[in-house]
Amino acid sequence: MAETLSEQDRRLLRVLQDDARISNQDLAERSGMSASACWRRVRALEEMGLIRRYAAMLDAxxxxxxxxxxxxxxxxxxxxxxxxxxxxxxxxxxxxxxxxxxxxxxxxxxxxxxxxxxxxxxxxxxxxxxxxxxxxxxxxxxxxxxxxxxxxxx
Missing domain, CATH: 3.30.70.920 (Lrp/AsnC effector binding domain/regulation of amino acid metabolism (RAM) domain)
Structure with a gap:
């Protein structure tokens, strides 16, 4: 799987790992993509199982x-x-x-x-x-x- 990730995918995933609540528009801007392309790519990464889920980190x-x-x-x-x-x-x-x-x-x-x-x-x-x-x-x-x-x- 790692070989198939583009540098744009890596940027997108780094941003999402840092802040999963980011708006699609802001994610697209920070990843260097259009909003519609960003939305499609996130959905594709979810469907392939690379993005497994979104969560909040709590202070135990x-x-x-x-x-x-x-x-x-x-x-x-x-x-x-x-x-x-x-x-x-x-x-x-x-x-x-x-x-x-x-x-x-x-x-x-x-x-x-x-x-x-x-x-x-x-x-x-x-x-x-x-x-x-x-x-x-x-x-x-x-x-x-x-x-x-x-x-x-x-």
Whole structure:
């Protein structure tokens, strides 16, 4: 896909990643396109799946979510039943912002936000520890956000 992106597409996508609420007219001007061509190109990029969705980045502490952690999850076995169940259940949990399957000691890394430590304990005991195939969960607390971004380099 990257080979097929023109420099104009890249400009358009950089602007959209910075401000998805920009008007089509302003996006067209900043991308060096006519408004109608810009609108058509954005629709085409959406339809091909390159633009997956639009979102607002919120400040978690201001929203009452003071607890931020990375949970490193190890499974007992990697049979399809345990893996499929784990993935399906994690995708339903709003506390889990990101879930990555990785190499190394842990099988999965979850980025989790909760109101406080008690809420995280409820998440662990009432949800994560009850999933089949969980061998171990190790938690690292996030002390400070250094960099949070959703834009990918183009």
């Amino acid at each position: 502490p201001m929203a009452g979510l003071q607890f931020h952690a990375i949970a490193h999850v190890m499974l007992t076995r990697h049979d399809h039943r345990h893996v499929d169940t784990f993935i399906a259940e994690v995708q339903k949990r709003p506390e889990v912002l990101d879930c990555f399957a990785t190499t190394g000691e842990a099988d999965y890394h979850l980025r989790v936000v909760c109101a406080d430590l008690d809420a995280y304990n409820r998440f662990l005991e009432g949800f994560l520890f009850r999933l089949p195939g969980i061998a171990n969960v190790r938690t690292n607390l996030v002390l400070k956000d250094i960099k949070q971004n959703t834009a990918i380099p183009l």
